[in-house]
Amino acid sequence: MNNILTIGRQMVAQRRRPPGLESPWRRAWGRFRRHRLGVLGLFVFATLVLLSVLAPWVTRYDPISISLRHRNMPPSTLHWLGTDELGRDMWARIVYGGRVSLSIAGASVALAGVLGVLVGAISGFAGGKVDMVLMRLTDVVMCLPSLIMSMVLLTLLGPRFTTIIIAISFPSWPPIARLVRGQLLSLKERDFVIAAKAIGVSTPRIIFRHLLPQAFSPVIVAATLNMAQAIILEGSLSFLGIGLPPPTPSWGNMLQAAQSIQVLESFPWRWVPPGVAIVLSVLSINAVGDALRDALDPHTTKWL
Amino acid sequence: MMAPEAPTSQAALKAMRERLGLDRPWPVRYGEWLLRLTQGNLGYSYFELKPVNQLLKSYLGPTLELMGLSLAASFILGLLLGTLAAVRPYSFLDNILTVFGFAGRSLPDFFLALVLIYIFALRFKVLPVSGMQTPGIWSFSDHVQHLILPMMTLTLLRVVVFMRYTRASLLEELHCDYIRTARAKGLPERTIIWKHALRNGLIPIITILGVNIPILFTGAVVTETIFQWPGLGMLYVVSVRHRDYPVVMALSLLTAVAVLLSNLIVDIGYALIDPRVRYE
Numbered sequence: 001m002n003n004i005l006t007i008g009r010q011m012v013a014q015r016r017r018p019p020g021l022e023s024p025w026r027r028a029w030g031r032f033r034r035h036r037l038g039v040l041g042l043f044v045f046a047t048l049v050l051l052s053v054l055a056p057w058v059t060r061y062d063p064i065s066i067s068l069r070h071r072n073m074p075p076s077t078l079h080w081l082g083t084d085e086l087g088r089d090m091w092a093r094i095v096y097g098g099r100v101s102l103s104i105a106g107a108s109v110a111l112a113g114v115l116g117v118l119v120g121a122i123s124g125f126a127g128g129k130v131d132m133v134l135m136r137l138t139d140v141v142m143c144l145p146s147l148i149m150s151m152v153l154l155t156l157l158g159p160r161f162t163t164i165i166i167a168i169s170f171p172s173w174p175p176i177a178r179l180v181r182g183q184l185l186s187l188k189e190r191d192f193v194i195a196a197k198a199i200g201v202s203t204p205r206i207i208f209r210h211l212l213p214q215a216f217s218p219v220i221v222a223a224t225l226n227m228a229q230a231i232i233l234e235g236s237l238s239f240l241g242i243g244l245p246p247p248t249p250s251w252g253n254m255l256q257a258a259q260s261i262q263v264l265e266s267f268p269w270r271w272v273p274p275g276v277a278i279v280l281s282v283l284s285i286n287a288v289g290d291a292l293r294d295a296l297d298p299h300t301t302k303w304l
Numbered sequence: 305m306m307a308p309e310a311p312t313s314q315a316a317l318k319a320m321r322e323r324l325g326l327d328r329p330w331p332v333r334y335g336e337w338l339l340r341l342t343q344g345n346l347g348y349s350y351f352e353l354k355p356v357n358q359l360l361k362s363y364l365g366p367t368l369e370l371m372g373l374s375l376a377a378s379f380i381l382g383l384l385l386g387t388l389a390a391v392r393p394y395s396f397l398d399n400i401l402t403v404f405g406f407a408g409r410s411l412p413d414f415f416l417a418l419v420l421i422y423i424f425a426l427r428f429k430v431l432p433v434s435g436m437q438t439p440g441i442w443s444f445s446d447h448v449q450h451l452i453l454p455m456m457t458l459t460l461l462r463v464v465v466f467m468r469y470t471r472a473s474l475l476e477e478l479h480c481d482y483i484r485t486a487r488a489k490g491l492p493e494r495t496i497i498w499k500h501a502l503r504n505g506l507i508p509i510i511t512i513l514g515v516n517i518p519i520l521f522t523g524a525v526v527t528e529t530i531f532q533w534p535g536l537g538m539l540y541v542v543s544v545r546h547r548d549y550p551v552v553m554a555l556s557l558l559t560a561v562a563v564l565l566s567n568l569i570v571d572i573g574y575a576l577i578d579p580r581v582r583y584e
Binding site: 142143144145147148151152155228232235236239240241242255258259261264265268271275278279282283286287290 | 406407409410411412413414415418419421422426433518519522525526529530540541544545547552555556559560563564
């Protein structure tokens, strides 16, 4: 008995890094830095986030105050990106809209990530009937295209900041749950888990302390690429008129102006900037995601 | 977003609820919906005031046409471009295509559609802005002109998917032993790629094609709305906006059935194409 305990402790201890060895995160960062597109993406995305966070300091205009004497003005030194149909400054709306769009996308990715990891961990570790039920649940959610799923959910819940986050995260947790489940299925058969069980480590601790950290890197990559999808989803929903109601600016509902042919043809400064903001953020996040995938798990590309 | 609420008297509201059967609890109504479904009846649209079956039939045609054509175009183009990229990996052409693929993956459909309308319909005025045909004109060429822009939007976005998978799959095949054997016995490179490598490399691509089958029945929600293409995707948006629940339910059901059926078809197709796959 004592013998088994010693072996168990040794096997758990083997997972700890001997002093002096480079940490896996440092190694991953080293690989990430070699990915030039990824570094550029990180820089562009950081700039976008920074502009949004510092919105009150990068513009002196209020994004929702109306000035009817300055309607539909082309870009000038006064209004860098012109003004919209109510005379609101476009640059101010872009940076303040970035707060809304990026925080909605970020929050829904976090929500989907937490939900996906939890469901996947339970499913993968419990196995059997629990696994069966949870996986059929993911099947049901994945039956509908994500935009349609979000659209229907959002009309049922009504468009508010929180409901949009829920509506966007709902279609994106099942893929993460499956990813985590797949990882846990193979990890839980490994010797160090048996060893941990043998020395009496509790099940939640095994899952959260020993198993999940190993499944972490593919989840991070998936979440990064999800963020790009979330920005597109928010844009699509707002563009279709079922996102955040005006006057709150978001990149998607600013683009909605382009549904009028007159705006599309004569006032390009009213729809190009929000579109470019969305494209830039999606491009940069995808670049970061690709670089992260190469840096964190060079062997797995299966889930893409 | 929602239909403006007209002032309605309480009595009229109650009468309407009773007439539409909305006064009963939802489990009862859901049971009835299921019962009618078994008879092939999807209910009655609140907004269009038509049977849902009839509505679906009239919107299905345009969606099948647009999605079918663009799916076929992106499959063929993607296969071609992916093959070109895989034959000479890391060449100039391959790098260009990789950049194109990366951009295509990140471009949202709504923005691409707006840019295409701006360039081709508003600046150069060579193609119509939206719709399926000019009112009053019923000619084939007019219809094709209306088809080009939405098809271009959908094809540009989907071709990159097929291209990426073709390139990856073909590259893997080209490193196999049987390709070396084929080269060793002096087969022309064209035969090796198009007859041997591509035939095996095609298997994962067929899966991607199968996964895309459901879009034939869901349509492209955003693209159809922007181009006012009267397909199922546009119908989805319109009925969600009007809270026309019978239509939303019918469309969701149609989508789910399409997804499940295409998964089944892909599984069966797999076994047919690849003799290595056996199901118990």
